[in-house]
Amino acid sequence: MDKFKEAGIRPIAISVDSPEESRKLAEQSGYTFTFLSDANAEVIRRYDLVHAGAGENGKDISRPAEFLIDSSGTVRWVNLTENYTVRARPEQILEASKVLK
């Protein structure tokens, strides 16, 4: 995580979890980056990442995805996994972040 900071990258985690749930997760795991709560999956829908009915009690949740956005707000790198157990690795993202100025 410090490497992201050194690279000037701000990691943000987004899920349908409530702020309260995310706070607990952040405390337990020691994560210091920002967690945002998209309880109604509105932003997840806007990014076309809805995995309909895959959550608890058929709740719509997000499929795992990572987006690297430059300071002008343009998407510079995207990772949409085909297998939800497989996520982007930090090294991959740091490599991709080298194009940012």
Added chain:
Amino acid sequence: MTTRRFNWPLWVGFVLTLAAFFTYFAVFVWFPVTRDFPWATLVLFVIAGVLLFMGVRRGFAPDRPHPTRSKIVTSIVGILGVFVIGVFVFAMFIAARWLPASTGAPHVGQRAPDFTLTDTTGRQVSLNELLTAPVNGSAPKGVLLVFYRGYW
């Protein structure tokens, strides 16, 4: 033959199967490299599978002290073991790929759709703000948005 009474390969194989299944989650927390491809768990499953196979053969050997009971127990434990391995392989390699298409997701070169969401302190945070507030004392080079499934 008392030495062949206890069918250790069967039971060790079965316990190892369960151990591999339940430790999968712990293993990838400690060793994130195993997350993408769970080779540690699969190695355990292979060893467990061999032991189960040996155990089943042993359980069906004619010199068991209680041939019928031995066959029943062996069959149940063997089938359960194979079932656990099957569930894991299915969940890892088949069910995990059942993801909806996501053709509308922002592409490289597109503008990221703006949003405002609540952080863990209850504050409203916009993408624009995240892109401008300093990181490490200077303007951020970028923001990494990580969408995840949540701990439901």
